[in-house]
Amino acid sequence: LPHFVTIENLSNDDVSALIERAEYFKHGGTPETLTNPVYSVNMFFEDSTRTHTSFEMAERKLGLTVIPFDPAHSSVKKGETLYDTLLTMDAIGLDLAVIRHKENNYYNDLVETSDNQTLDIGIVNAGDGSGQHPSQCLLDMMTIHDHFGRIEGLKVAIIGDLTNSRVARSNMELLTQLGAEVYFSGPEYWYSDEFGKYGKYLPVDELVEKMDVMMLLRVQHERHDGDSNEGSFNPEEYHKKYGINEERYEKMKDDAIIMHPGPINRGVELASELVESDKSRFKVQMQNGVFMRMAMIEAVMRGRKLGGLE
Numbered sequence: 001l002p003h004f005v006t007i008e009n010l011s012n013d014d015v016s017a018l019i020e021r022a023e024y025f026k027h028g029g030t031p032e033t034l035t036n037p038v039y040s041v042n043m044f045f046e047d048s049t050r051t052h053t054s055f056e057m058a059e060r061k062l063g064l065t066v067i068p069f070d071p072a073h074s075s076v077k078k079g080e081t082l083y084d085t086l087l088t089m090d091a092i093g094l095d096l097a098v099i100r101h102k103e104n105n106y107y108n109d110l111v112e113t114s115d116n117q118t119l120d121i122g123i124v125n126a127g128d129g130s131g132q133h134p135s136q137c138l139l140d141m142m143t144i145h146d147h148f149g150r151i152e153g154l155k156v157a158i159i160g161d162l163t164n165s166r167v168a169r170s171n172m173e174l175l176t177q178l179g180a181e182v183y184f185s186g187p188e189y190w191y192s193d194e195f196g197k198y199g200k201y202l203p204v205d206e207l208v209e210k211m212d213v214m215m216l217l218r219v220q221h222e223r224h225d226g227d228s229n230e231g232s233f234n235p236e237e238y239h240k241k242y243g244i245n246e247e248r249y250e251k252m253k254d255d256a257i258i259m260h261p262g263p264i265n266r267g268v269e270l271a272s273e274l275v276e277s278d279k280s281r282f283k284v285q286m287q288n289g290v291f292m293r294m295a296m297i298e299a300v301m302r303g304r305k306l307g308g309l310e
């Protein structure tokens with residue numbers, strides 16, 4: 001892959017190969033030695049804790065040289081476009097840029113340049129607005145596969161702020177492609193008919209006993225400007241109606257798991273005391289993220305023949 005911006009073009013075999021490679025790294029497998037230096041930059045125009053540090057950890061484990069970039073003190077503040085910022089990165093010798101940006105599909109102009117443009121830098125999407133979150137999606141697939149040994153045939157409920165969640169969008173698409181049965185729940189005003197092609201919307205209490213995976217989404221207040229429901233949002237009420245509390249936890253199947261991409265609103269999507277419970281995969285998801293991101297970056301390095309990789 002010359003870039004990794006979406007999960008949309010991945011085949012089931014591609015996903016399996018990425019999971020296999022990530023598992024190889026997770027179980028102590030070493031990356032190939034690079035025969036020439038590879039320089040990367042992580043450009044996070046939206047806040048992040050785990051994706052940012054996890055990509056940096058992945059890059060360092062692969063032997064890349066990571067060049068710092070701070071958007072708050074960059075020339076973006078003077079109005080420089082994203083394209084020109086990337087042209088700068090390319091010109092000074094960066095090979096790869098990992099980017100998180102609030103605009104959906106921000107990467108289109110970076111990966112499909114026209115004849116009079118010379119931009120040549122690998123783009124890895126670390127999240128675009130409410131569009132896609134490929135690395136979260138793939139680490140989630142790895143985490144499900146880790147636990148069940150398969151994805152096909154599993155029942156997965158995606159619960160919460162569906163409208164605003166790039167994690168939900170990527171996961172409903174890839175889970176369906178991989179043969180899982182997807183369900184939705186949470187406040188009805190965050191469900192849209194466009195999700196209907198992926199699965200049914202049902203109340204949480206109808207799902208909790210039947211699901212293999214309860215995938216909780218963070219309530220994204222920062223994306224609720226203009227959302228008429230934001231003013232009346234009540235965290236306790238949300239938790240009572242849609243969150244996983246002790247009572248719902250006890251009703252889950254013995255082997256079922258809870259997932260959350262993080263950051264968690266403790267006591268809202270998930271009771272605080274359940275964050276590190278037996279069924280919770282919250283910490284495992286973050287651990288797996290490093291190894292999946294290694295696999296993704298390596299795929300781009302191979303696609304661009306960086307560091308001598310073919």
Ligand code: CP
Binds near residue numbers: 048049127262263
């Ligand atoms: N899951 C996720 O994207 O977390 P961060 O926003 O902390 O990177």
